[in-house]
Amino acid sequence: MGLTLAELSAEVAFAEAQRSDLHAAGAAGPLSTEKAAAALLSGLFSPVALQWKTEIANGLTATVRAEVSRELTCWPPEWVHLTVSHAEGVSDDRLQRCLEIKVPSSVLPAQLDKILAGASFTGSNCEAEEASTSNLSDETMAIIDQCQARGISQPMSLAQWHHAVCGHHALFNLRCLLSGDSSFLQNEPRFWCQALCDIERLARHGETSGSWPRSRVTGGIADEVHLRHLVSTDPALSGRVSVASSLESLQEQLQLSSHTHGVHGFLLGGATHWYSAAVVSRDRLTRPGHNKIYFFDSYNTPLAAVMSNADIESMVEEQLCVSRTSSMDALKQNPAWAHKPNAHLETAFEEGVEEWWKGVRKASVFWQHKPLDVRRQLMRMDLQLVRDFLRVLADAYCSA
Numbered sequence: 001m002g003l004t005l006a007e008l009s010a011e012v013a014f015a016e017a018q019r020s021d022l023h024a025a026g027a028a029g030p031l032s033t034e035k036a037a038a039a040l041l042s043g044l045f046s047p048v049a050l051q052w053k054t055e056i057a058n059g060l061t062a063t064v065r066a067e068v069s070r071e072l073t074c075w076p077p078e079w080v081h082l083t084v085s086h087a088e089g090v091s092d093d094r095l096q097r098c099l100e101i102k103v104p105s106s107v108l109p110a111q112l113d114k115i116l117a118g119a120s121f122t123g124s125n126c127e128a129e130e131a132s133t134s135n136l137s138d139e140t141m142a143i144i145d146q147c148q149a150r151g152i153s154q155p156m157s158l159a160q161w162h163h164a165v166c167g168h169h170a171l172f173n174l175r176c177l178l179s180g181d182s183s184f185l186q187n188e189p190r191f192w193c194q195a196l197c198d199i200e201r202l203a204r205h206g207e208t209s210g211s212w213p214r215s216r217v218t219g220g221i222a223d224e225v226h227l228r229h230l231v232s233t234d235p236a237l238s239g240r241v242s243v244a245s246s247l248e249s250l251q252e253q254l255q256l257s258s259h260t261h262g263v264h265g266f267l268l269g270g271a272t273h274w275y276s277a278a279v280v281s282r283d284r285l286t287r288p289g290h291n292k293i294y295f296f297d298s299y300n301t302p303l304a305a306v307m308s309n310a311d312i313e314s315m316v317e318e319q320l321c322v323s324r325t326s327s328m329d330a331l332k333q334n335p336a337w338a339h340k341p342n343a344h345l346e347t348a349f350e351e352g353v354e355e356w357w358k359g360v361r362k363a364s365v366f367w368q369h370k371p372l373d374v375r376r377q378l379m380r381m382d383l384q385l386v387r388d389f390l391r392v393l394a395d396a397y398c399s400a
Contacts, residue, residue: 118192167222
């Protein structure tokens with residue numbers, strides 16, 4: 001029976017290690033039993049990568065790679081690397097280097113299908129362009145919440161399932177409105193086409209400039225510095241999108257200019273999540289009247305009408321209640337927790353699961369399974385920021 005590609009990769013790596021030992025010893029031929037024992041055990045504890053490849057449409061090859069190391073506690077690992085590249089000799093500006101992103105190993109076939117479809121997308125340019133017609137209105141979008149008194153509507157976004165890519169979702173929603181065509185909001189292959197291209201742009205810039213390692217962005221996370229780079233280097237976004245990760249930053253930018261013509265987008269950073277809002281001037285609306293604010297949350301939590309502290313506290317407790325079952329289910333995916341009684345899972349939900357690094361206990365805000373009080377505070381901070389962001393935008397653009 002022949003070796004699989006994964007087994008062959010591991011064997012070749014071990015053979016390379018053996019050759020290195022021989023070269024270091026300055027000798028050729030078999031190893032001594034002492035060196036052979038050391039080489040075998042060294043290979044056993046060395047990390048290896050297993051990968052599976054398949055050809056997909058448009059001359060592309062999709063690869064899933066999983067890393068195996070002594071720190072691994074379950075199989076498959078929680079995250080795996082997905083890359084999509086052209087076959088050798090095929091040229092494509094979007095794929096001068098392979099498109100890459102880490103995805104959860106729990107990804108569903110239908111979800112992975114959308115990523116691969118986005119990577120092989122051959123339609124028109126994904127970049128935002130100034131629309132030649134005005135077709136933005138509540139009637140062209142599925143509105144899930146609104147505050148008519150302040151001129152705020154919240155359309156339904158493409159639902160986020162990859163929990164690291166909220167920044168890319170926020171930017172994608174703005175691109176759709178900047179293009180003047182809200183029909184793209186639910187187009188998942190188009191989203192992944194844009195997100196993968198943006199991730200590759202960030203990875204290249206980080207490598208060439210030394211600003212950040214490639215691995216910092218291929219996981220899907222986009223911090224403020226990354227979003228600012230994407231906006232400032234894209235002619236379709238520069239000058240049309242502002243980035244604010246605090247209320248003070250938003251207020252400072254609005255002091256410089258609070259007038260808009262057409263559509264102006266805002267990337268709004270919460271405590272744990274990126275949101276976005278687009279201010280549409282009255283002349284760009286299907287039904288001209290007052291300026292309009294379209295607010296987006298990639299989890300589609302209705303937030304446009306949140307105004308009071310009581311609203312916020314009610315939403316926090318509701319979300320925590322809903323998350324209890326999913327949080328405990330996530331714990332059960334870990335073999336160390338799979339057979340523990342429910343009482344232990346309940347305790348973990350309340351108190352969190354401690355994490356350590358080099359003998360030092362991490363701050364609980366960085367634990368994967370955070371204590372209930374920490375999650376409550378982070379949710380409260382997010383919702384307070386959303387409320388204040390929308391209040392400031394409404395005062396600047398939609399007040400009578």
